[in-house]
Amino acid sequence: MKHRLIGSAVALAATVGALAVAAPAQAATPAVQITKVYYNSPGSDTGSNSSLNAEYVRLTNRRSTAINLKYWTLRDRSNHVYKFSGDFRLVAGASVYIHTGRGTNSSTHRYWGSGAYIWNNSGDAAYLRNSAGTAIDSCSWGSSGSYTSC
Structure with missing residues (x-):
């Protein structure tokens, strides 16, 4: 009887272990994440370049190596598209801000060049x-507030 109980306990432990291994893994963190969207620039929406540039999306590299964002795209529900052209390496752990208006691109700030707001406040x-067009990350928000952390 003692051997039968030990055998049953071992069988149960093996079954529980197999179930733990077969459980679905949590989704992996994307290499690059949308970490903040400031969709309602401060003050009145005047349409000035400084107001447009106060509207931005922050992307963060979550990997320990640089990632080339060449030809990656950022878009909204209305299909306004920003495309990283040429080599753009986002270093490990770094963030880049994509501003709606015009400006001079750098390693930490990129500019859409739009003369109109992109991100809907509503x-x-x-x-x-x-x-390759593969979805990497997304972030959505409702009608309250001025920004969202993703």
Whole structure:
């Protein structure tokens, strides 16, 4: 009887262990994440370049190596598209801000060059895709507030 109980306990432990291994893994963190969207620039929406540039999306590299964002895209629900052209390496752990208006691109700030607001204050979504068009990350928000942390 003692051997039968030990055998049953071992069988039960093996079954529980198999179930733990077979459980679905949590989704992996994307290499690059949308970490903040400031969709309602401060003050009145005047349409000035400084007001447009106060509207931005922050992307963060979550990996320990640089990632080339060449031909990656950032878009909204209305299909306004920002495309990283040429080599743009986002270093490990770094963030880049994509501003709606015009400006001079740098390693930490990129400019859409739009003369109109992109992100809707009443609710919208940002979608990040790699150069193959594969969805990497997204972030959505409703109609309250001025920004969202994703």
